Amino acid sequence: MFSPEAYALAEGLVSKAYINQGSQATARRSKLVTSLLSERRLPKDGWDDHSIESFLSEAAMMDSNNFLDNVGVGEREARVYSPLVARRHWNLAHGIGRSGDVAAEQPKAAGSSLLNKLTNLLVADAMRIAGLEDMGPALVLPLATGMTLTLVLLAVKSKRPKTATKVVWCRLDQKTCVKAVLSAGLELVVVSPKLVGDQLCTDLDAVRAAVEAAGPANVCCVVTSTSCFAPRAGDACSDVAKMCAELDVGHVVNNAYGVQATALCKEVTKAWRRGRVDAVVQSTDKNFMVPVGGAVVCSGKGNTEIVDAVRKSYPGRASISPVLDLLITLLSMGSHGWQRCLEDRGDVYGYMRTKLGECVGEFGERLLDTPGNPISIGVSLETHAKLSEDGKDVSFFGSMLFSRCVSGTRVVAPGKRQDVGGVVFDGFGASHDAYPVPYFTAAAALGTTREDVDRFCAQLRKCFKDFRKKAAKRGRAGDGDALDAAADRLAGVNLGGS
Known part of the structure; x- marks a missing residue:
């Protein structure tokens, strides 16, 4: 708020040398904003909190509800009763977008519109750094992944023949995608993955058969997923993309938390380079460590029609809160901080596999072999299922951990x-009608530390021991010495395999 004239006048109150020193400090912060607006990408080094706060405060003063002389007589004037709520939102209460386009400028909110456009640019830069190359514009929506998928499916549906009412879905046992398809008024065709060793992989022949059986003109799109719970591997998105281009059907990729894994980003990039990908959806909370409530929609730069359609179909204005959370986080990280987060996650994944393998091997269990899943790790519970009646009580193990x-x-x-x-669904949770062994999963997701892994393994050991004790007390453990000997034999085999 200090203009050159204000600094000159301040010299009459405080020594000129001190005023010059102070003005240089504020000019340094101003250069951060100038550089951001000029380069329109993540700053190399993350900003300090005060610089971020100053930037947001300045932007908020550009919104009409914060004008000193504003007279608001409309039905929506960004009035906020609680000062606490106003401060929580930086007085950015007008939201973003207009009824015709969620990314359009909001006449009453120049500051909010500026922050929204910057966030879309910065998150696109972050995703490129993560490995999503040749990407078109990114669109941040104030909706979590499921509702965003519904909007995307509706947009794809609007571009397909009227007969295209079916969605061929590569099964992933998580309720969100199923509900998204049904909420869009579409019919779900489930294609189960095939079991290869421990791992569940995309059954490309079954996907093709499902599309051809329905008739390509009757298929809205195929939905694949990258990030998923082990033992399911990420889908072969590039192979499906080629198939969809050949059969002329849509293709949506659920990349919910895949941005954090380079291998998954490369697969998505390969998919939109070599075949058809209409839209890719990713969560902001899982990939960028912000509160739940946002998602990013993108596509390859050669096919942005669906992303544009989603942007224009969003009804009314949108909340700026998830956008603001993401912007603050990206500015705080900077490109260097973001790269460190990605590298640290990869390091922790390797560390978790090693430590978890050692831990569970002590109790006759093993890591499931799932090389196509770079985030989630599966651990067998086969030995411990034998301690419970018909193996049904093994689910109690999750409660023990919680x-x-x-x-x-x-x-x-x-x-x-x-x-x-x-x-x-039969065998729900495993993404397979009859997965051969009970298991549990753990994820080396963004933000997980080596200390988290160590503490997890310590608690896991306690749970294994307590589970065996409880089973013995229920009289279903059989000969304890024989059981220990069997577990020891299994441990020797499984440690070698993991």
């Missing part, structure tokens, strides 16, 4: 049937 403050693990036992919106 009660010890271990969150995020998933225990999957065979035989579960689940109805999701009228679609019935």
Whole structure:
């Protein structure tokens, strides 16, 4: 807020030397903003909090509700009753976009519009750094992944023949995508993955057969996924993309938390370079460590029609909150900080595989062999299932971990049937009707540390020991000495294999 004239006048109150020193400091922060607006990419070094706060405060003063002489007489004037809420949102209360385009300029909110456009540019830069090359414009939406998928499917549907009402979905046992398809008024055609060793892989022949059986003109799109729970591997998106180009059907990629893994980004890049990819959806919270509530839609630079359609079909204005969270985080990281986060995650994944393999091998279990999944790790519970009646009580193992403050693990036992919106799945949770062994998963996701892994393994050892004790007390453990001997034999084999 200090103009050159204000600095000159200040010299009459404070020594000129001190005023010059102070003005140089503020000019240094101003250069950060000038550089950001000029380069329109992540700053190399992350900004300090005060610089970010100053930038947001200046931008907020460009919105009409913060004008000193504003007289608002409309039905939507960004009035906020609570000062606490106003401060939480930096007085940026007008939202972003207009009824015809969520990325359009908002006449009453020049500052908010500027921040929104910058966020789309910065997140696109971050995704390119992560490995998504030849990418078109990125669109940040204030919706989590599921609702964003629904909007994308509706956009694809609008570009397809009226008969195209089916979505061929490579099965991934998580309810969100199923609900997204059904919410878009489309019919789900489930294609199960094929089991190769421990790993569940894309069944390309089955995908093609499903499209041809329905008739390409009756298929809205094929939906593949990159990031997923082990033992499922990321889909062969590039092979599916070639197929979709050949058969002339749409292709949507659910890249929910795949931005953080270079291998998955390369597969998506390969897909839109060599075949058809209409849109790719990724979560902001999983990939950039912000609160839940945002997603990014993108595509290859050669096919941006669906991303444009999503932008124009969003009804009304949108909340700036998820956009603001992402902008603040990206400015705080800078490109160097973002690269460190990606590198650290890759390091922790390797560390987790090593430490987890050592830990579970002590108790006769093993890591599942899933080279196509660079984030999630599966661990067998076969030995411990034998301690419980018919193997059904092994799901209790997840509760034991949760009660010890271990969150995020998933225990999957065979035989579960689940109805999701009228679609019935056998073996739900495993992405397979009859996965051969019970297991649990853990993920080396962005932000996980080596210390987290060490603490997890310590709690895991306690759970294994307690589970065996509880089984023995229930009288279902059989001969404890014989069981220990069997576990020791399994441990020797499994440690060698992992």
